[in-house]
Amino acid sequence: MSTTDNLWGEIPSQQEVRAPIVILREQASKLGELTNMSLVGNVQITRDYASISMILRIIVPSLDNYEYDVLKATHEALSYPVKVYDFNDTLATAKSWEPIKCENEVEFIKVVKGILTSETTHKVIASLLAQTKI
Amino acid sequence: MLTILFWNLNGRHLHPLVAQLAQKEAIDILVLAECKVAYPDLLNALNAGNFRKYVMPFSPTRRLQILTSLPFKSLRPIHDAGSISVRRIVPPLGDELLLVAVHLPSKTFQDSPEQTFGLVRLAGIIEEAEEKVQHNRTLVIGDLNLNPFERGVVSADGLHGVMTRHIALGGSRVVDGVRRKFLYNPMWSRFGDNSIGPPGTYYYRGTTQTVYFWNIFDQVLLRPDLLPFFRDEDLKIITKIEDVSLLSSSGLPDKSAGSDHLPILIRLSLNR
Numbered sequence: 001m002s003t004t005d006n007l008w009g010e011i012p013s014q015q016e017v018r019a020p021i022v023i024l025r026e027q028a029s030k031l032g033e034l035t036n037m038s039l040v041g042n043v044q045i046t047r048d049y050a051s052i053s054m055i056l057r058i059i060v061p062s063l064d065n066y067e068y069d070v071l072k073a074t075h076e077a078l079s080y081p082v083k084v085y086d087f088n089d090t091l092a093t094a095k096s097w098e099p100i101k102c103e104n105e106v107e108f109i110k111v112v113k114g115i116l117t118s119e120t121t122h123k124v125i126a127s128l129l130a131q132t133k134i
Numbered sequence: 135m136l137t138i139l140f141w142n143l144n145g146r147h148l149h150p151l152v153a154q155l156a157q158k159e160a161i162d163i164l165v166l167a168e169c170k171v172a173y174p175d176l177l178n179a180l181n182a183g184n185f186r187k188y189v190m191p192f193s194p195t196r197r198l199q200i201l202t203s204l205p206f207k208s209l210r211p212i213h214d215a216g217s218i219s220v221r222r223i224v225p226p227l228g229d230e231l232l233l234v235a236v237h238l239p240s241k242t243f244q245d246s247p248e249q250t251f252g253l254v255r256l257a258g259i260i261e262e263a264e265e266k267v268q269h270n271r272t273l274v275i276g277d278l279n280l281n282p283f284e285r286g287v288v289s290a291d292g293l294h295g296v297m298t299r300h301i302a303l304g305g306s307r308v309v310d311g312v313r314r315k316f317l318y319n320p321m322w323s324r325f326g327d328n329s330i331g332p333p334g335t336y337y338y339r340g341t342t343q344t345v346y347f348w349n350i351f352d353q354v355l356l357r358p359d360l361l362p363f364f365r366d367e368d369l370k371i372i373t374k375i376e377d378v379s380l381l382s383s384s385g386l387p388d389k390s391a392g393s394d395h396l397p398i399l400i401r402l403s404l405n406r
Contacts (some may be wrong), residue, residue: 046258048251055215065266068194069215087216088195124194131192 017105019079021045024056027116031058038062038132039125051076056112058125062132068124071115073108080104084111090118136225136404139372140352141397142167142237142277148392149179155375156203157184159399163209163223164188166199167237167277168393176201195219198235198276209233212263218256220263228404231360232267234260236276249279253286253293260293261315273402274317274355277395281349282321295319295355299366302358317355320369324350331371335396337386352398360402368401 021043028041040059045052051074058068072085083099091100091114102108115121139161141152149171156164169176173190180188180201188201191209198219202209205226213220217238223231238252256274264270278287286292290309295317296302302318325348326333334348352371356364373381373396380392387394 046255048254063211066211067213067215069213085216088197120196127192127194 017079020073020075020082020108021052021054023105023109023112024054024073027112028056035125035129039128042067058128060128060132063128066128068128070121071112073112074099080108082108084108084115086111086115088120088124090115090120136163136223136228136231136402137161137399138163138165138233138273138275138354138402139397139399140165140167140235140275140277140354142352142393142395143169143171144389144393144395145170146389146393147171149176151375151378151392152176153179153184155372155397156180156188157186158376160186161399162202162204162225163233164199164201165233165235165275166201167197169199173199193219198237200233200235212266213259215255215259218259220259222267225404229271229363230267230269231402231404232260232263232269232272234263234272234274234276236274236278238277238279240279246285249284250286250289250292253278253280253289254291257292257294270315270357270359272317272357273360273400275353275398275400277352279351281346281351282319282353287319287353290314293317293319293355295353297322299361302356303361305358315357317357318361319353319355320364320366321350321353321355323366324369324371330367332373332381332385332396335371335398336394352395354398354400363402363404364400365403368403370399372397372399 024043028043031039031041042057042059044055044057053072053074055072056070060066069087071087073082075082081101081103083101085099100111102111137160143166145168186203188203189206190201191206192211195214197217208224210222212222217236219235221233223233264272280287287295294314299318302316306313306315323329334350335352336349339347378391380388380396382388387396
């Protein structure tokens with residue numbers, strides 16, 4: 001009786017790594033909760049030859065579904081590293097149009113949090129919420 | 135007649151010149167890029183003592199400033215995506231228009247493939263907006279940081295900008311099984327010495343092998359549905375505002391008098 005050799009070696013245990021798309025979708029959903037759905041978060045996914053891109057977007061239903069793009073995250077086959085484009089220059093540390101490279105989930109969360117809690121983003125959210133009341 | 139102006143101010147405080155130009159040319163919609171003038175100063179310069187009054191309708195973005203002398207609600211926000219602002223223009227008279235204002239990343243920050251992908255994204259945003267407003271009377275205006283002949287502007291996946299009215303009026307063509315709409319790019323015929331106006335909108339003399347010297351990064355492109363409202367002579371590259379020449383004695387953009395970019399102006403006879 002022959003036994004099959006294990007050529008795989010020891011399979012690494014599954015780590016609790018959350019992909020950028022999961023994190024962005026959570027935050028998109030959170031925005032709706034926080035604003036009683038006055039503002040709705042959305043993640044648009046596009047694919048090109050070698051990479052996948054996700055755009056985190058705010059939609060304002062009462063403004064004829066006006067859309068405001070907050071950031072874009074792009075990665076290749078592996079979830080990390082991921083490049084983040086801060087569309088509205090909310091982070092003082094980032095130069096305009098240059099992507100911010102995040103090597104792992106922790107770095108990605110830090111950058112996304114920086115953008116979402118920035119003064120610029122909060123001013124935009126306040127401005128959009130004000131428009132919903134007109 | 136609807137008159138639209140785009141000018142990349144290069145961060146300079148050119149609001150007095152902008153105000154003079156706005157009044158002289160009776161501009162309805164003013165799109166400014168790299169404008170570092172505080173809003174009150176800009177509005178004050180535009181409106182003080184002038185018959186034509188400008189307002190800055192709601193816009194959460196800072197990269198492009200869009201002002202209008204049309205009634206406040208004539209400019210309705212559709213989409214802002216960093217360097218791209220899409221507005222629905224509903225003038226008191228005439229057909230409405232979809233305005234796509236852009237200031238895309240410089241070649242300093244992005245290589246050619248990145249710029250091309252940026253144009254593919256822009257094309258997608260335009261298609262989505264056209265679907266939303268249910269018409270194709272679309273005008274794209276701004277600093278693309280690419281010339282009319284570069285891949286992202288010409289390719290079917292990008293803006294699909296073509297150089298003649300005749301081709302544009304064909305409406306679209308099928309590429310890889312997908313129907314792609316054309317945009318007419320009248321800027322093609324504004325290059326070089328034998329064009330109307332200066333040889334381009336932006337001058338750059340580099341040390342690399344290939345340099346065009348004059349570039350037309352500042353462009354306007356129109357969907358075929360707008361062509362009945364547009365005559366090519368109603369597109370101008372502005373070189374003089376009252377007594378101030380925007381060109382130096384050697385005929386290049388004079389950064390001390392104006393910006394490194396020349397303004398572009400287009401008129402559409404939408405209210406006929």
